[in-house]
Amino acid sequence: MSKQTHAFQAEVAQLLHLVTHSLYSNQEIFLRELISNASDACDKLRFEALNNTGLYEDAPDLQVRLSFDKTAKTLTITDNGIGMTAQEAIDHLGTIAKSGTKDFVSKLSGDQKSDAQLIGQFGVGFYSGFIVADKITVETRRAGATPAEGVRWISGGTGDFEVETIELPKRGTSVILHLREEALDYANTWKLKEIVGKYSDHISLPILMAKEEWQDGELIEPNNEEGGRQPGGMVKTGEWETINKASALWTRPKKDITDEQYADFYKQISRDFEAPLTWTHNRVEGSTEYTQLLYIPSKAPQDLWNRDKKAGIKLYVKRVFIMDDAEALMPSYLRFVKGVVDSADLPLNVSRELLQESRDVKAIREGCTKRVLSMLEDLAKHDKEPEAQDGVTDVLSEEDNAQLGQYSKFYAEFGAVLKEGLGEDFGNQARLSKLLRFASSTHDTVSVSFADYKARMKEGQDAIYYITADTMAAAKNSPQLEVFKKKGIEVLLMTDRVDEWALNFVNEFDGTPLQSVAKGAFDLGKLQDEEEKKAAEDAAETFKPVLAKLKEALKDKAEDVRVTSRLVDSPACLVVTDDGMSMQLARMLKQAGQSAPEVKPVLEVNPEHALVKKLDGSVHFHDLAHILFDQALLAEGGLPADPAAYVKRVNALLS
Ligand code: ADP
Numbered sequence: 001m002s003k004q005t006h007a008f009q010a011e012v013a014q015l016l017h018l019v020t021h022s023l024y025s026n027q028e029i030f031l032r033e034l035i036s037n038a039s040d041a042c043d044k045l046r047f048e049a050l051n052n053t054g055l056y057e058d059a060p061d062l063q064v065r066l067s068f069d070k071t072a073k074t075l076t077i078t079d080n081g082i083g084m085t086a087q088e089a090i091d092h093l094g095t096i097a098k099s100g101t102k103d104f105v106s107k108l109s110g111d112q113k114s115d116a117q118l119i120g121q122f123g124v125g126f127y128s129g130f131i132v133a134d135k136i137t138v139e140t141r142r143a144g145a146t147p148a149e150g151v152r153w154i155s156g157g158t159g160d161f162e163v164e165t166i167e168l169p170k171r172g173t174s175v176i177l178h179l180r181e182e183a184l185d186y187a188n189t190w191k192l193k194e195i196v197g198k199y200s201d202h203i204s205l206p207i208l209m210a211k212e213e214w215q216d217g218e219l220i221e222p223n224n225e226e227g228g229r230q231p232g233g234m235v236k237t238g239e240w241e242t243i244n245k246a247s248a249l250w251t252r253p254k255k256d257i258t259d260e261q262y263a264d265f266y267k268q269i270s271r272d273f274e275a276p277l278t279w280t281h282n283r284v285e286g287s288t289e290y291t292q293l294l295y296i297p298s299k300a301p302q303d304l305w306n307r308d309k310k311a312g313i314k315l316y317v318k319r320v321f322i323m324d325d326a327e328a329l330m331p332s333y334l335r336f337v338k339g340v341v342d343s344a345d346l347p348l349n350v351s352r353e354l355l356q357e358s359r360d361v362k363a364i365r366e367g368c369t370k371r372v373l374s375m376l377e378d379l380a381k382h383d384k385e386p387e388a389q390d391g392v393t394d395v396l397s398e399e400d401n402a403q404l405g406q407y408s409k410f411y412a413e414f415g416a417v418l419k420e421g422l423g424e425d426f427g428n429q430a431r432l433s434k435l436l437r438f439a440s441s442t443h444d445t446v447s448v449s450f451a452d453y454k455a456r457m458k459e460g461q462d463a464i465y466y467i468t469a470d471t472m473a474a475a476k477n478s479p480q481l482e483v484f485k486k487k488g489i490e491v492l493l494m495t496d497r498v499d500e501w502a503l504n505f506v507n508e509f510d511g512t513p514l515q516s517v518a519k520g521a522f523d524l525g526k527l528q529d530e531e532e533k534k535a536a537e538d539a540a541e542t543f544k545p546v547l548a549k550l551k552e553a554l555k556d557k558a559e560d561v562r563v564t565s566r567l568v569d570s571p572a573c574l575v576v577t578d579d580g581m582s583m584q585l586a587r588m589l590k591q592a593g594q595s596a597p598e599v600k601p602v603l604e605v606n607p608e609h610a611l612v613k614k615l616d617g618s619v620h621f622h623d624l625a626h627i628l629f630d631q632a633l634l635a636e637g638g639l640p641a642d643p644a645a646y647v648k649r650v651n652a653l654l655s
Pocket of ligand 1: 038041081083084092093126127173
């Protein structure tokens with residue numbers, strides 16, 4: 001194939017522009033990205049070679065080599081991994097295949113700092129080379145292909161790239177970075193060693209550099225180009241030394257690993273800039289043997305809400321990398337967890353399909369789930385400062401102190417996803433319920449657990465009250481809360497989209513039923529005294545004729561109309577029947593374009609309210625009835641079916 005020019009896909013061009021314009025503050029990540037690609041390429045080769053050892057040719061030792069040439073101003077990263085065919089080079093280095101990354105590119109703001117943060121979460125991969133290079137040459141040959149099928153790919157990182165076939169004796173890939181003037185200091189052994197130590201120490205593949213030789217206090221530059229240029233090639237001069245630890249971190253004993261090393265490893269596998277919130281590292285023995293190293297990130301990724309998002313678990317079998325994103329190893333509601341599982345039992349040629357069915361995998365998944373839950377329980381336990389007892393507060397140990405507020409941090413990022421587990425993982429539902437936190441009518445921060453709530457329940461209160469709403473403001477000010485506020489009864493405020501759905505699966509906590517204050521008939525049980533009950537009954541009696549008229553006027557909108565003692569300041573509110581879908585959930589489904597049953601709510605009116613008192617005998621009865629209904633709908637974040645008619649009615653009365 002002679003030289004061909006191809007244009008980059010539009011998203012790539014956009015990404016490239018961003019990479020070269022906004023990643024200065026984190027330049028050095030390019031090396032981590034390219035080494036990570038090299039390591040992936042070796043993993044892929046090892047995997048394919050399981051069924052075809054011929055792919056190793058005469059070089060079974062997989063490795064990455066770094067070399068530079070100060071005169072030519074190049075830095076080269078060479079691997080003897082799987083390599084690429086010409087078509088693969090065109091596809092993989094010219095387009096963005098992953099839809100997640102595409103979405104991400106469209107979200108970029110142009111603001112350096114926040115974009116850099118975003119990039120950290122996705123990893124720009126290969127294109128990060130253009131942070132330090134104004135031209136990149138890739139020379140690559142697919143394992144198993146003939147030397148004549150080598151490929152040279154060249155681009156200046158703007159609109160297009162060139163591809164041609166060349167002769168390459170060895171399989172694998174060399175990425176040759178033509179360094180920008182201001183990036184020339186990367187052509188330096190110490191600098192490269194330092195960066196590798198920081199980001200790529202635990203890549204389980206050796207990373208080699210030519211040994212520098214000194215003579216009479218003078219550095220003799222090794223002739224790197226000779227060896228470095230040829231993928232996987234042997235160097236003709238000089239010796240090579242391994243500059244990373246090249247041992248899989250998770251196989252080392254816990255006591256030999258520092259927090260910093262754990263955090264670095266996390267950054268490597270997650271491509272996140274930020275340190276993880278916490279992690280757990282265990283060797284599990286028994287009928288299935290495996291090692292797990294699981295991390296909880298500090299920040300939620302952009303695409304957390306994509307339920308198709310792949311789990312962040314890498315599967316290894318006896319230290320051989322098998323696959324990324326092993327979704328079978330973690331339930332979907334824990335899709336934010338990142339880490340490594342290394343199994344001693346699974347066959348090396350395990351496929352995704354096989355994973356779904358394997359009993360070992362099921363056991364690993366259960367084990368990992370339990371581990372993550374205990375890790376969260378532990379964080380939750382240490383989240384709050386101990387309350388003073390008899391005026392004495394315990395002094396926290398340094399370790400406990402460090403954990404203070406960590407669970408709240410976790411919950412703010414991932415709490416809503418965790419709730420999906422209530423409907424997905426019945427076996428762990430009780431544990432998950434204990435991990436939930438809410439704001440309440442008496443506590444503004446999302447910190448109230450069901451247990452906290454129960455401990456504060458009033459004498460005679462026999463339910464955990466909650467309300468779901470679209471926003472915190474709507475929840476807090478909702479009319480249904482009025483009597484609870486008056487009586488000083490706490491109500492949990494739920495404003496996550498998933499709440500309504502998730503709570504469907506939880507009817508009680510520790511023997512106490514959960515009760516929505518916007519569902520069913522109003523009944524405070526023992527919390528209402530006889531006098532109040534009597535007054536309510538009397539009001540219902542006197543209001544009978546008005547209720548009948550209201551029912552008739554609103555028969556298309558309301559299932560029923562009744563008086564209530566739920567309200568204090570508001571004239572009316574809407575509730576749904578006990579087993580009905582809430583108005584909020586119905587709205588949400590409709591917005592999401594899904595079919596929702598037509599919910600006809602019950603209109604409840606406050607017999608003590610001036611407006612309601614005026615109804616009887618009013619010449620505007622019909623308009624007032626509709627205004628009452630529409631206002632009740634507005635108060636809970638809904639919209640009147642005919643907003644213009646509503647405005648007309650109100651204006652008619654106003655004038
Ligand atoms: P990612 O690694 O996240 O998939 P990149 O942009 O870094 O994204 O790379 C795109 C693709 O190019 C990779 O998925 C891989 O198929 C191919 N690739 C990159 N570097 C190498 C390499 N050193 N050897 C073989 N293939 C590579």
